[in-house]
Amino acid sequence: MQKRQPELRRSVTPWGSFSWGYSDVGAxxxxxLGLVLGAAAGASNVAFLFAGIVYVxxxxxxxxxxxxxxxxxxxxxxxMRGLGDLFGFIAGWAVLLxxxxxxxxxAWSCVDYLSQLIPGFLNxxxxxxxxxxxxxxxxxxxxxxxxxxxxxxxxxxxxxxxxVISETLILTLGFLFAFRPELLIHAMHTAxxxxxxxxxxxxxxxxxxxxxxxxxxxxxETQRPxxxxxxxxxxxILTILIFALSYSNLALGMQPxxxxxxxxxxxxxxxxxxxxxxxxxxxAIALLSAQIPYYGLLxxxxxxxxxxxxxxxxxxxxxxxxxxxxYAMSTEQLLPSIFRRxxxxxxxxxxxxxxxxxxxxxxxxxxxIPYLIxxxxxxxxxxxxxxxxxxxxxxxxxxxxATSYSFVFIALIFLRLHDPLxxxxxxxxxxxxxxxxxxxxxxxxxxxxxxxxxxxxxVFTLITHVIGRIAGPLWLVFGVLIYLWYRKQKxxxxxxxxxxxxxxxxxxxxxxxxxxxxxxxYLSRVRDAEARQGRVWE
Amino acid sequence: MTAELHVTVAGFVIAMVIAAxxxxxIWWMLHPPTSYVQMLAKEAETELERLVGSIIVVFSQEIAxxxxxxxxxxxxxxEKSDLHxxxxxxVPFTLPPDAEMPAEERIALDALAAAExxxxxxxxxxxxxxxxxxxxxxxxxxxxxxxxxxxxILGSYxxxxxxxxxxxxxxxxxxxxxxxDVLIGVEGKHGTILVDEVSETGSVSP
Numbered sequence: 001m002q003k004r005q006p007e008l009r010r011s012v013t014p015w016g017s018f019s020w021g022y023s024d025v026g027a028x029x030x031x032x033l034g035l036v037l038g039a040a041a042g043a044s045n046v047a048f049l050f051a052g053i054v055y056v057x058x059x060x061x062x063x064x065x066x067x068x069x070x071x072x073x074x075x076x077x078x079x080m081r082g083l084g085d086l087f088g089f090i091a092g093w094a095v096l097l098x099x100x101x102x103x104x105x106x107a108w109s110c111v112d113y114l115s116q117l118i119p120g121f122l123n124x125x126x127x128x129x130x131x132x133x134x135x136x137x138x139x140x141x142x143x144x145x146x147x148x149x150x151x152x153x154x155x156x157x158x159x160x161x162x163x164v165i166s167e168t169l170i171l172t173l174g175f176l177f178a179f180r181p182e183l184l185i186h187a188m189h190t191a192x193x194x195x196x197x198x199x200x201x202x203x204x205x206x207x208x209x210x211x212x213x214x215x216x217x218x219x220x221e222t223q224r225p226x227x228x229x230x231x232x233x234x235x236x237i238l239t240i241l242i243f244a245l246s247y248s249n250l251a252l253g254m255q256p257x258x259x260x261x262x263x264x265x266x267x268x269x270x271x272x273x274x275x276x277x278x279x280x281x282x283x284a285i286a287l288l289s290a291q292i293p294y295y296g297l298l299x300x301x302x303x304x305x306x307x308x309x310x311x312x313x314x315x316x317x318x319x320x321x322x323x324x325x326x327y328a329m330s331t332e333q334l335l336p337s338i339f340r341r342x343x344x345x346x347x348x349x350x351x352x353x354x355x356x357x358x359x360x361x362x363x364x365x366x367x368x369i370p371y372l373i374x375x376x377x378x379x380x381x382x383x384x385x386x387x388x389x390x391x392x393x394x395x396x397x398x399x400x401x402a403t404s405y406s407f408v409f410i411a412l413i414f415l416r417l418h419d420p421l422x423x424x425x426x427x428x429x430x431x432x433x434x435x436x437x438x439x440x441x442x443x444x445x446x447x448x449x450x451x452x453x454x455x456x457x458x459v460f461t462l463i464t465h466v467i468g469r470i471a472g473p474l475w476l477v478f479g480v481l482i483y484l485w486y487r488k489q490k491x492x493x494x495x496x497x498x499x500x501x502x503x504x505x506x507x508x509x510x511x512x513x514x515x516x517x518x519x520x521x522y523l524s525r526v527r528d529a530e531a532r533q534g535r536v537w538e
Numbered sequence: 539m540t541a542e543l544h545v546t547v548a549g550f551v552i553a554m555v556i557a558a559x560x561x562x563x564i565w566w567m568l569h570p571p572t573s574y575v576q577m578l579a580k581e582a583e584t585e586l587e588r589l590v591g592s593i594i595v596v597f598s599q600e601i602a603x604x605x606x607x608x609x610x611x612x613x614x615x616x617e618k619s620d621l622h623x624x625x626x627x628x629v630p631f632t633l634p635p636d637a638e639m640p641a642e643e644r645i646a647l648d649a650l651a652a653a654e655x656x657x658x659x660x661x662x663x664x665x666x667x668x669x670x671x672x673x674x675x676x677x678x679x680x681x682x683x684x685x686x687x688x689x690x691i692l693g694s695y696x697x698x699x700x701x702x703x704x705x706x707x708x709x710x711x712x713x714x715x716x717x718x719d720v721l722i723g724v725e726g727k728h729g730t731i732l733v734d735e736v737s738e739t740g741s742v743s744p
Binding site: 014015018164168171172173174175176177178179180181224227228231232234235238239242246255293514515516517 | 543544545546548549550552553554556557559560561563564566567568570571573574575576
């Protein structure tokens with residue numbers, strides 16, 4: 001008799017799958033727009049375009065991989081399967097960094113947006129209140145996720161729908177009533193940034209597109225993932241791209257309803273309110289929507305609240321993502337088995353959720369110290385050029401994303417060459433047909449372009465972000481040490497991969513996903529391939 | 539002080555493109571192709587709708603159908619079926635066809651009242667009738683034909699009258715001669731149906 005282990009519930013619908021991704025990526029623009037406008041000025045739309053092209057490549061890569069291998073690990077699993085255990089761990093550990101940052105960054109931003117309505121939450125004037133509210137939000141979300149995915153999916157779905165409608169309305173009415181093309185051209189002509197500013201802007205713009213991992217993470221709980229995930233991923237890619245490009249162009253070419261003035265009383269363009277103004281950068285969408293004629297009256301009331309709620313569910317998807325990837329890594333013996341323990345009643349990986357929410361709390365403390373303890377400013381100024389709060393979190397966010405995405409592109413290329421038999425319900429376009437070891441394969445051009453793009457963003461991040469340059473690599477070194485210690489304890493290979501029957505695993509993945517037609521297709525291909533080589537596979 | 543509206547052709551076109559693009563993307567995303575398994579499931583649902591359009595639940599002295607009545611009520615609620623419960627009182631050949639049988643009729647009243655309670659609990663309408671007949675099986679077949687029923691639901695053979703056959707002759711006759719589908723609920727050895735093996739034993743067979 002074999003004891004049955006509790007499994008993750010397959011309860012996420014197409015809209016739920018989209019919502020998990022949207023609640024993560026969709027909220028990024030609420031944080032990223034102001035930061036990019038502050039850094040890249042008149043080239044903000046170009047920064048978003050560059051990051052957006054890379055994001056499309058990332059999105060397509062994730063879509064193909066998540067539809068082919070619908071398991072909870074997401075990027076970590078793809079890299080492990082393509083490049084082996086150690087690289088899989090590094091990619092997963094980088095994604096974990098991003099998810100834990102996700103929890104903190106968006107809880108922080110959520111409180112920033114709320115401070116528009118409740119001045120007592122302002123970080124600069126009430127840092128302890130700000131800190132305590134962030135802490136309570138993180139604890140609350142961790143509890144929600146321990147209770148179960150169905151409950152939190154319903155929560156995400158509702159707010160995501162509301163936000164898609166609201167953002168479409170903001171952009172449509174913004175372009176309709178307040179857009180002047182000549183202002184856009186003027187801003188691009190007169191306020192083009194320095195190369196450093198542009199690099200900084202691009203590296204910040206990529207944080208507006210981080211979060212596709214959430215859809216991959218939810219793949220194991222999504223109904224018919226090989227069919228649904230490609231749709232929801234492509235839908236998410238397009239929606240977010242439309243929003244990001246539209247916002248940046250609208251902000252540069254906007255004629256504000258109320259004239260804007262600088263500290264000396266001189267009239268300035270709308271986008272200039274974000275230059276060297278951290279307060280404004282933190283609530284860009286609320287400020288932009290308030291400047292749309294007439295609609296701004298309504299937007300002033302609800303956009304800060306909606307932004308706060310969306311940022312909160314983005315934080316929630318960080319809780320969801322970190323626990324799921326830890327679950328998957330533990331299953332693959334990359335992390336201790338405690339992280340894959342599923343709660344008997346709630347059927348969720350409760351220990352993972354609590355552990356990585358704890359990491360998020362530590363990051364919150366690190367980000368908040370300069371505000372909570374003024375004396376710490378000297379240390380931060382010395383070590384991190386005075387970066388704290390959102391800067392600290394955004395730096396690490398960009399580093400983690402660029403690192404893990406770089407590995408994912410390499411894994412995609414490797415899997416195309418070494419696992420051509422797995423059915424790909426969605427395949428990235430523009431491929432070069434090749435023959436490798438007697439099998440016809442397709443080499444993905446888009447993955448190479450994407451790798452070069454994300455590689456350049458990683459370089460921009462290391463050049464322009466002090467904390468990303470120091471704390472990011474330190475996080476990876478710390479993780480590799482844990483990995484080596486754990487593998488040594490378990491007498492597993494340290495630098496090599498454990499032998500795995502990938503073919504059998506693929507059959508089980510497809511069967512568990514309910515993709516029976518694809519399973520039959522895979523079995524047939526494998527048997528044909530084995531027959532060509534004179535072997536029999538059972 | 540507020541600025542005037544700035545409606546430009548470019549702004550108008552971009553606004554329309556944004557609204558159309560977002561709407562089209564979401565619509566496309568929410569309409570994925572159906573899989574083979576989903577098509578099978580849809581066909582089964584369509585078949586079920588046809589199957590349970592009109593349901594007759596049969597009670598008699600030798601057929602206990604309370605548990606099947608509960609199932610029928612749930613089916614009827616989901617599929618908005620026409621639900622009819624009948625109690626057949628068998629009149630022996632030794633009595634005239636219109637003979638009064640107060641004891642039997644009293645049992646019939648109880649059975650049909652219980653059926654109505656089940657139906658009410660499930661929020662469905664139920665017609666009830668007590669029918670006198672020489673043979674239960676023929677009466678059921680006649681009613682089913684007359685009402686163009688899609689499904690006849692029967693309970694199991696009443697305990698204490700088991701004669702060695704798995705179903706009584708009455709039930710077998712209905713199942714063999716009905717022109718519509720027949721659903722017979724036969725209780726298991728211990729009188730419990732649909733036992734969850736996993737939850738009962740905490741494990742599954744290898």
